Amino acid sequence: MRHLMSPMDFSVEELEDLMNLAEDIRIHPDNYSHVCDGRTLATCFYEPSTRTRLSFEAAMINLGGDVLGFASADSSSAAKGESVSDTIRVISSYADICAMRHPKEGAPLVASSRSKIPVINAGDGGHQHPTQTLTDLFTIRSLRGEIENLTIGLCGDLKFGRTVHSLINALVRYPKIKFMLISPPELRVPSYIRDDVLTKNGIEFEELKSLDDAMPHLDILYMTRVQRERFFNEEDYVRMKDFYILNKAKMELAKKDMMVLHPLPRVNEISVEVDDDPRAMYFTQAQYGVYIRMALIMTLLKEADRDKGGAEHA
Ligand code: NCD
Numbered sequence: 053m054r055h056l057m058s059p060m061d062f063s064v065e066e067l068e069d070l071m072n073l074a075e076d077i078r079i080h081p082d083n084y085s086h087v088c089d090g091r092t093l094a095t096c097f098y099e100p101s102t103r104t105r106l107s108f109e110a111a112m113i114n115l116g117g118d119v120l121g122f123a124s125a126d127s128s129s130a131a132k133g134e135s136v137s138d139t140i141r142v143i144s145s146y147a148d149i150c151a152m153r154h155p156k157e158g159a160p161l162v163a164s165s166r167s168k169i170p171v172i173n174a175g176d177g178g179h180q181h182p183t184q185t186l187t188d189l190f191t192i193r194s195l196r197g198e199i200e201n202l203t204i205g206l207c208g209d210l211k212f213g214r215t216v217h218s219l220i221n222a223l224v225r226y227p228k229i230k231f232m233l234i235s236p237p238e239l240r241v242p243s244y245i246r247d248d249v250l251t252k253n254g255i256e257f258e259e260l261k262s263l264d265d266a267m268p269h270l271d272i273l274y275m276t277r278v279q280r281e282r283f284f285n286e287e288d289y290v291r292m293k294d295f296y297i298l299n300k301a302k303m304e305l306a307k308k309d310m311m312v313l314h315p316l317p318r319v320n321e322i323s324v325e326v327d328d329d330p331r332a333m334y335f336t337q338a339q340y341g342v343y344i345r346m347a348l349i350m351t352l353l354k355e356a357d358r359d360k361g362g363a364e365h366a
Contacts, residue, residue, distance in 0.1 A: 199223070208276035
């Protein structure tokens with residue numbers, strides 16, 4: 053059974069196929085409006101979400117399927133102490149595929165080991181967020197034509213931001229990618245990313261504090277929110293929450309064709325005055341998240357059906 057826990061679960065060639073499918077879905081949505089008739093997606097969200105959960109649900113509905121699920125731990129049996137393993141065993145008999153978000157790192161992985169249906173990690177603690185990365189890659193490829201030869205600035209909370217961790221993991225496999233890691237010293241990328249992913253793969257990167265210094269060099273600026281819910285104390289959060297604010301004045305320092313991405317939700321790190329700048333692509337990015345999730349659901353279900361068929365005929 054194939055699951056999606058990390059963007060590394062797909063090879064670069066498989067990602068290419070997935071993005072080609074997403075692109076075809078974007079152009080010809082009507083051709084796909086019944087491919088999941090009679091199939092059900094379960095969304096098990098133990099942590100808040102707007103875009104990820106609703107884009108998964110929109111994706112399944114656009115494919116003709118149905119959705120069920122819960123949007124918070126409080127409204128599920130987790131509040132009574134049920135384990136994710138038990139929950140997924142039960143959901144395996146209610147749905148054909150499951151997207152799970154959990155505050156604990158590795159919880160979707162534990163669920164996948166007990167599941168009879170494909171499980172998609174929709175964000176696990178400060179660890180990974182592979183479907184946001186698929187969205188980011190698809191947005192970059194669609195808007196720039198290819199994913200190579202880019203200087204990418206990742207800015208904000210690089211310590212707790214799981215979208216950043218997944219994106220770095222995925223991007224190091226593409227040619228001539230250079231990173232500028234812009235953060236306060238306390239919020240730098242963890243060493244398991246810096247040493248084990250960047251240094252190990254011989255990737256060019258620079259860690260810096262000043263967004264102004266990075267601005268003129270960037271092809272893509274990926275802004276992130278300071279992850280309040282992962283801080284140990286409110287004081288540190290308050291000290292760091294407005295460390296970076298992207299505004300019109302800063303945008304003047306950037307290349308004319310730079311692209312601003314943000315996984316959203318935004319708090320203060322991008323001033324609303326930037327929204328009208330043609331380089332601000334974060335709302336388009338959120339829209340592209342639906343197409344790539346449609347492609348992902350189709351792909352995982354197809355593989356699950358093939359495996360099941362194979363097992364039945366064995
Ligand atoms: C991100 C997440 O949940 O990690 N949101 C999202 O899924 N688009 C980013 C964030 O919460 O800051």
